[in-house]
Amino acid sequence: xxPSISSYSFLYTLFAWLLGFCYGFVLLSSAAGHxxxxxxxxxxxxxxxxxxxxxxxxENEESTKDVGFYIDADVVIEAVWxxxxxxxxxxxxxxxxxxxxxxxxxxxxxxxxxxxxxxELTNKPFLMVWKNGKIEKILLxxxxxxxxVNLKKGFASLLQIQLSxxxxxxxxxxGKCTATYTSQSSTKIVKTKSNCTSDDFYxxxxxxxxxxxxxxxxxxxxxxxxxxxxxxxSIVARENHVMYLPIKEDIACRVKSEQILSYVSSxxxxxxxxxxxxxxxxxxxxxxxxxxTQETLLTERESxxxxxxxFTKQVDSLRGYLDAxxxxxxxxxxxxxxxxxxxxxxxxxxISKALSSKKNKGILLQLYDILGYAxxxxxxxxxxxSIHLDNENQIEVSERYLWATSFSSxxxxxxxxxxxxxxxxxxxxxxxxxETLVLTLGSMAYKLGKLPDKKLHVKIIRDIEETILNNxxxxxxxxxxxFFRALKNLHSPSTITVLLNxxxxxxxxxxxxxxxAIKAFGPDLWDERIQSAAVxxxxxxxxxxxxxxxxxxxxxxxxxxxxxxxxxDILNFLIGTDPAYEVKQYANRKIGMLADEDNTIRARVQKxxxxxxxxxxxxxxxxxxLSLALTRRFMSNPYSNGSLVTVQEMKSGIAKRGTVxxxxxxxxxxxxxxxxxxxxxxxHSFIASEETENTDEDEAATAGMELTVLExxxxxxxxxxxxxxxxxxxxxxxxxxxxxxxxxLLMLQDHLEHLRxxxxxxxxxxxxxxxxxxxxxxxxxxxxxxxxxxxxxKSAGIATTGSISVxxxxxxxxxxxxxxxxxxxxxxTDIDFYSNVxxxxxxxxxxxxxxxxxxxVEKIPGSQHKLRISKYKKYAVPGTTYSINKKNNEMCSAIFx
Ligand SMILES: *[C@@H]1O[C@H](CO)[C@@H](O)[C@H](O)[C@H]1NC(C)=O
Ligand SMILES: *[C@@H]1O[C@H](CO)[C@@H](O)[C@H](O)[C@H]1NC(C)=O
Ligand SMILES: *[C@@H]1O[C@H](CO)[C@@H](O)[C@H](O)[C@H]1NC(C)=O
Numbered sequence: 001x002x003p004s005i006s007s008y009s010f011l012y013t014l015f016a017w018l019l020g021f022c023y024g025f026v027l028l029s030s031a032a033g034h035x036x037x038x039x040x041x042x043x044x045x046x047x048x049x050x051x052x053x054x055x056x057x058x059e060n061e062e063s064t065k066d067v068g069f070y071i072d073a074d075v076v077i078e079a080v081w082x083x084x085x086x087x088x089x090x091x092x093x094x095x096x097x098x099x100x101x102x103x104x105x106x107x108x109x110x111x112x113x114x115x116x117x118x119x120e121l122t123n124k125p126f127l128m129v130w131k132n133g134k135i136e137k138i139l140l141x142x143x144x145x146x147x148x149v150n151l152k153k154g155f156a157s158l159l160q161i162q163l164s165x166x167x168x169x170x171x172x173x174x175g176k177c178t179a180t181y182t183s184q185s186s187t188k189i190v191k192t193k194s195n196c197t198s199d200d201f202y203x204x205x206x207x208x209x210x211x212x213x214x215x216x217x218x219x220x221x222x223x224x225x226x227x228x229x230x231x232x233x234s235i236v237a238r239e240n241h242v243m244y245l246p247i248k249e250d251i252a253c254r255v256k257s258e259q260i261l262s263y264v265s266s267x268x269x270x271x272x273x274x275x276x277x278x279x280x281x282x283x284x285x286x287x288x289x290x291x292x293t294q295e296t297l298l299t300e301r302e303s304x305x306x307x308x309x310x311f312t313k314q315v316d317s318l319r320g321y322l323d324a325x326x327x328x329x330x331x332x333x334x335x336x337x338x339x340x341x342x343x344x345x346x347x348x349x350x351i352s353k354a355l356s357s358k359k360n361k362g363i364l365l366q367l368y369d370i371l372g373y374a375x376x377x378x379x380x381x382x383x384x385x386s387i388h389l390d391n392e393n394q395i396e397v398s399e400r401y402l403w404a405t406s407f408s409s410x411x412x413x414x415x416x417x418x419x420x421x422x423x424x425x426x427x428x429x430x431x432x433x434x435e436t437l438v439l440t441l442g443s444m445a446y447k448l449g450k451l452p453d454k455k456l457h458v459k460i461i462r463d464i465e466e467t468i469l470n471n472x473x474x475x476x477x478x479x480x481x482x483f484f485r486a487l488k489n490l491h492s493p494s495t496i497t498v499l500l501n502x503x504x505x506x507x508x509x510x511x512x513x514x515x516x517a518i519k520a521f522g523p524d525l526w527d528e529r530i531q532s533a534a535v536x537x538x539x540x541x542x543x544x545x546x547x548x549x550x551x552x553x554x555x556x557x558x559x560x561x562x563x564x565x566x567x568x569d570i571l572n573f574l575i576g577t578d579p580a581y582e583v584k585q586y587a588n589r590k591i592g593m594l595a596d597e598d599n600t601i602r603a604r605v606q607k608x609x610x611x612x613x614x615x616x617x618x619x620x621x622x623x624x625x626l627s628l629a630l631t632r633r634f635m636s637n638p639y640s641n642g643s644l645v646t647v648q649e650m651k652s653g654i655a656k657r658g659t660v661x662x663x664x665x666x667x668x669x670x671x672x673x674x675x676x677x678x679x680x681x682x683x684h685s686f687i688a689s690e691e692t693e694n695t696d697e698d699e700a701a702t703a704g705m706e707l708t709v710l711e712x713x714x715x716x717x718x719x720x721x722x723x724x725x726x727x728x729x730x731x732x733x734x735x736x737x738x739x740x741x742x743x744x745l746l747m748l749q750d751h752l753e754h755l756r757x758x759x760x761x762x763x764x765x766x767x768x769x770x771x772x773x774x775x776x777x778x779x780x781x782x783x784x785x786x787x788x789x790x791x792x793x794k795s796a797g798i799a800t801t802g803s804i805s806v807x808x809x810x811x812x813x814x815x816x817x818x819x820x821x822x823x824x825x826x827x828x829t830d831i832d833f834y835s836n837v838x839x840x841x842x843x844x845x846x847x848x849x850x851x852x853x854x855x856x857v858e859k860i861p862g863s864q865h866k867l868r869i870s871k872y873k874k875y876a877v878p879g880t881t882y883s884i885n886k887k888n889n890e891m892c893s894a895i896f897x
Pocket of ligand 2: 497500501502504505
């Protein structure tokens with residue numbers, strides 16, 4: 001019998017383990033006292049080293065010019081006292097000096113020494129209690145500045161070494177880490193630090209899979225003892241942190257750190273007489289005249305005298321960038337980023353002042369966008385001083401504030417609680433605000449449940465869910481509808497039972513709204529119950545369903561990887577006798593869309609078709625239907641794909657339910673960023689072609705638009721409700737001018753993190769992305785000529801800035817990126833219902849320019865030195881007209897011939 005692979009791997013593991021164990025044994029067991037071979041920091045010895053600590057910042061590309069500095073110093077480590085394995089080490093960091101990159105350096109890209117405040121900082125000896133490699137205590141002179149203390153903690157952390165191979169938790173200048181030790185030779189051991197966390201620092205991170213900010217960190221420390229194993233010959237610590245956007249990973253910044261400690265000489269010194277470590281410390285304290293304070297190895301943030309901006313003043317200086325007419329372009333997005341940052345630090349009074357200033361009247365709505373993202377106690381209180389949710393005259397500002405609050409990726413639970421309280425308490429909230437408020441609460445609860453500390457928010461999340469469900473229960477008739485949308489925003493699996501009850505037992509309209517909510521929950525929550533309800537609805541097994549319920553059920557079934565049987569049933573349905581030809585056409589196009597993208601689905605569909613000759617002609621099925629489902633790529637880079645997914649469920653030539661979704665994909669994972677939906681009902685009597693399907697429910701004429709932004713649906717915009725309103729529009733032409741339907745400033749990336757570097761510096765990682773957005777539209781209907789035209793235009797200016805920076809008393813360095821693009825998307829629809837219904841849709845996107853700039857800056861506080869390296873990159877994004885399908889092309893030619 002052949003030896004199996006696993007027995008080989010067993011031998012290999014055994015071999016590796018023995019080898020590793022031996023190395024580990026030689027270097028380390030002796031340090032543990034079993035062997036006289038190695039004695040690190042032997043009491044009565046002083047070892048001198050050179051320390052060389054470098055920090056470099058760049059954009060994470062090959063052969064770029066970085067900025068950065070190094071600090072060198074002489075270090076003397078004296079082992080002054082010992083008891084058992086416990087050693088007291090007295091350490092001096094002598095004459096630390098800053099070196100910076102300079103053109104004057106002897107080698108290109110080299111360093112020269114430069115004066116800095118580092119030379120003036122108080123610098124006393126410090127003490128460390130070291131036991132078998134573990135640092136039990138670090139004691140620092142009381143009077144030192146944080147910059148100096150951090151530098152020492154960074155150095156001290158190098159001396160923390162584990163005495164056997166394996167993985168342990170360690171806390172040092174890098175934070176709380178998992179440290180893994182491996183021996184590489186009898187004198188060399190390598191430590192890898194991973195999963196370092198600094199939970200004590202305030203953090204912000206949008207959890208959205210595409211809008212989050214990722215960081216890859218890599219940290220190693222190599223220890224090498226001399227051949228006689230009596231001292232450490234060198235310690236080399238290297239770390240590399242790359243911060244990047246998952247949506248386009250080449251938008252990135254990097255910081256690299258290297259600490260090298262090299263042996264210079266050793267000598268003998270006097271040993272301290274003391275019976276305890278406390279006594280020994282006391283004795284040094286006396287002779288040196290120093291008061292020591294015990295600290296941990298964790299470095300601390302410096303309180304630097306940052307210039308604090310007043311919100312009011314910053315609004316003054318940026319007012320010109322916040323005009324409503326500029327929404328959809330880049331300018332407001334850039335100003336928005338700055339103002340949200342300032343608003344988060346601003347006081348209530350400062351914000352109130354900006355809100356009540358006459359000069360800000362014209363930009364108030366934009367200010368409420370900003371404050372909705374600030375999400376601080378002060379910002380909310382200031383807003384609530386200015387607006388009253390039950391004030392009939394403040395509908396517009398209230399909605400803008402609530403929208404921003406509902407889009408915010410990291411809502412403040414106290415604000416959610418306050419809004420819930422107002423929702424329950426206020427009796428006279430105008431219906432529009434009432435609806436926006438409950439949709440906001442649903443969304444806030446969902447987003448609170450996605451935060452890392454979600455456990456703390458369980459109560460408010462539950463209270464919101466209960467409120468929505470109770471209100472759904474009590475409400476009558478159309479008043480129920482808003483709560484279905486709130487449940488859609490809530491995304492809570494525990495509401496599925498209630499929603500399915502409405503699917504089965506509710507009115508047709510309630511069923512559609514329940515399906516819309518369930519569909520928004522996404523495939524992960526589409527369980528057995530939902531699948532079986534979807535089968536019943538799509539095939540109308542238990543009752544009559546609204547055609548939108550059927551097409552939504554089709555979406556769910558087709559998007560959940562249906563098994564062969566179900567797929568065959570759906571395909572057979574397409575050639576069956578059901579008269580709902582648009583439902584058939586919809587399902588047909590939906591399968592077609594998936595098969596175009598996914599080879600396995602295509603193969604399965606083809607196999608089923610080959611088995612059944614009647615299906616052979618399935619591409620030509622339901623030729624009367626106009627419904628469509630298609631995907632068009634608008635962005636592609638090695639890290640993600642972006643698509644426009646359009647589905648239109650048609651009825652009598654008019655889109656009854658249509659969406660254009662902006663969807664991002666990364667290696668099979670996809671997520672919708674934005675969805676524009678249109679709906680209409682009861683319009684067939686206007687069109688009255690002979691193709692009209694029979695409808696039982698006599699609907700009132702209505703049409704409107706629904707927007708879902710980052711998984712939050714907002715209150716639908718209704719163009720008209722009822723025949724009278726429609727005719728009013730038609731005759732007065734009110735909708736025939738380009739009119740903004742929705743304008744907003746939105747935050748995309750929202751990230752702030754403080755990263756402890758092993759060398760003692762703390763890097764700030766800050767990324768903010770924003771878009772200024774405008775959705776405008778117009779529609780013209782001519783009953784005389786029996787045609788209608790509509791144009792929907794989406795414009796967005798998207799700006800992102802990100803930086804990694806280190807800011808200390810004596811040096812400031814950073815690498816920064818900024819990107820920007822202005823884009824537009826036009827959806828133009830022409831309907832001609834003169835004889836037969838012709839519908840022509842055109843989806844176009846004009847040329848755009850993507851900019852990606854990189855700035856690297858270095859300054860030395862208190863000196864003239866300033867280094868700045870800039871790089872500007874531009875990429876043209878050519879415009880496109882998305883081809884829709886053959887039938888659409890034919891209809892366009894028919895209309896425009
Ligand atoms: C780091 O954390 C991740 C996720 O929590 C975990 O999967 C991984 O095993 C951890 N790595 C180590 C070395 O502990
Ligand atoms: C519909 O109502 C009936 C009778 O009240 C009930 O038994 C059934 O469970 C309901 N359907 C769903 C899906 O909840
Ligand atoms: C983008 O789409 C192409 C074509 O479908 C695919 O090959 C590629 O893997 C996708 N890229 C990512 C990052 O998902």
